Amino acid sequence: MPKPIRVFVKAVDTFNLWVGRVAMQLLFVMAAVLLWSTLSRLLFNEPVNWALEMSQFLLSAYYLLGGAYSLQKGAHVRMDLFYGRLAPRQRAITDAITILCVIFFLGVLLYGGLSATNYAIQYNQKNYTAWSPPLWPIKVVMTFGVFLMLLQTISTFFKDLAEARGTPIA
Structure with a gap:
């Protein structure tokens, strides 16, 4: 893999770990x-x-900010009907193909999150409760969590692609 991709993968993995x-x-x-x-x-x-x-x-922030970390550590749920029988290289090829769907989904989710966050900031959106907190802080955190997840899936795609080519990124 080219050096800029390796640098990207290392930077994203390090940041999401933190x-x-x-x-x-x-x-x-x-x-x-x-x-x-x-x-x-x-x-x-x-x-x-x-x-x-x-x-x-806080719970929303916890699971959205921790999603990229979970993906990095391989802690997400995986359907293991056939996947477990595949060789490591075949798994990497399967992962590289299927993660493109996840990247598309997260891109759409990020677009919606940016739109919702912009609305919350622009109109000072508040929750309809007795406390009535502004919603923009949690929407910013949620959108940032989706963005980190998108970066991590791209990093994972590059790692899977390198593994499928026989040159894993450490």
């Missing part, structure tokens, strides 16, 4: 939010109206 490890910590933040909600309701008799929504936002 983002994935940071995203893992969001579970602790979410647990703290839910714990605060419980303690304030039980101990102080002061329920908070923002905790459920905030935990939903």
Whole structure:
């Protein structure tokens, strides 16, 4: 593979590894939010109206920012009816072909995410709840997560292509 592709793969993999490890910590933040909600309701008799929504936002950020990391580590679910019987080179060819569908899907998803994020920013979109938080921060995070996933699928495509050619990218 040409050097620019190898540099791209290494840069994307390194960045998504870092983002994935940071995203893992969001579970602790979410647990703290839910714990605060419980303690304030039980101990102080002061329920908070923002905790459920905030935990939903944190969980969304967690799985969308962690998606690229999961793909990188091979942790996504895979239909293994025939795939497990294939040789490593045949798996790489199959992956290189099928990941093109994922790249197309993520491209469409990114386009929609950019549109929704732009709308949320432009019109200061808020959620229809008692807390009524602005939605643009989570939409930015969600769109960024889809973008990272798209970059990771392109990186994975290049790695699969190199493996299929018999020159794996380390």
